[in-house]
Amino acid sequence: MKILTIMGGPRKGYGAIIMHQLEYQLKLLQEVEFEYLYLKDVNLESCRGCSNCFFKGEDKCPVGNDDRDEIFNKITQADGVIFMAPAYAFHVPALMKNFFDRFSYIFHRPCFFGKIAIGVCNQGISGAKKITSYFNNVASSWGFNFVHRLELRTMPVVGVEKKMVKKIRKTCKKFIKALNGQLYQKPSLGGVIAFKLRKTQHNIAKDETNADYKYWFEQGWLEDDRQYYYDTRIGIIKRIIAGLLNLFLKPQFKKMFAGDPQQIYNKYLKLESLNFEILAQD
Numbered sequence: 001m002k003i004l005t006i007m008g009g010p011r012k013g014y015g016a017i018i019m020h021q022l023e024y025q026l027k028l029l030q031e032v033e034f035e036y037l038y039l040k041d042v043n044l045e046s047c048r049g050c051s052n053c054f055f056k057g058e059d060k061c062p063v064g065n066d067d068r069d070e071i072f073n074k075i076t077q078a079d080g081v082i083f084m085a086p087a088y089a090f091h092v093p094a095l096m097k098n099f100f101d102r103f104s105y106i107f108h109r110p111c112f113f114g115k116i117a118i119g120v121c122n123q124g125i126s127g128a129k130k131i132t133s134y135f136n137n138v139a140s141s142w143g144f145n146f147v148h149r150l151e152l153r154t155m156p157v158v159g160v161e162k163k164m165v166k167k168i169r170k171t172c173k174k175f176i177k178a179l180n181g182q183l184y185q186k187p188s189l190g191g192v193i194a195f196k197l198r199k200t201q202h203n204i205a206k207d208e209t210n211a212d213y214k215y216w217f218e219q220g221w222l223e224d225d226r227q228y229y230y231d232t233r234i235g236i237i238k239r240i241i242a243g244l245l246n247l248f249l250k251p252q253f254k255k256m257f258a259g260d261p262q263q264i265y266n267k268y269l270k271l272e273s274l275n276f277e278i279l280a281q282d
Helices: 014-029 068-077 094-102 128-142 160-179 189-205 211-219 236-257 261-281
Strands: 002-007 033-038 080-086 116-123 145-153
Touching (some): 002 068, 014 033, 128 145, 145 160
Parallel strands (some): 116 145
């Protein structure tokens, strides 16, 4: 079993100490292969914000030859992933944020189903809960089954270390249980709604040049009887709410997405340009 830890801090500080303790506790429970990926040590260029990865495909990214694909392969080969970062100004450090930005196309084309994820954050005073919640949102949107959030205060106060170890042990037990149990997350109402609306959007647009459309078509997600990304039981209440919201928004989608794909793309670029002009005037 392989675990990949993505370290989002700019240095090896408290975060590294925490993760080595977590690795130790995990290996007491089960034999695992543990790998650290320090974002500070990889070549991951800044996102340009061009949206090429959304519309044309991640292979059309203008950044060029960096370590993005190698990082993706590491995640793909792992059974479980740990997102780890310290709290900087109430959020993740720039390294971690850029990592999420460079892989933003996965929000549109989720691909990590059947993999387990947890989020770990160390804080001085506050900010960790917001960050682990952010990890949850990202990982779940990418397809991971996100099973636990671990927030630790790393202030030099008497008694803190014992509490940290206790929390880490609890986290490890939940992580191992998930890795050996239910790999796929139970769909949330928001997840069911998002799938339904995206499916409707792509079926209306039918843009065969669009990377998202091609991916969804290849996965079979655009078929009429498809309710979610993978076969799973979805409660009747969730299906009714998602169906009603989809019925309400479908006419708006027809106005937005029906027509020539190139014209729609040009409208998007024009809107983006207008947004930049407004921002420049502020």
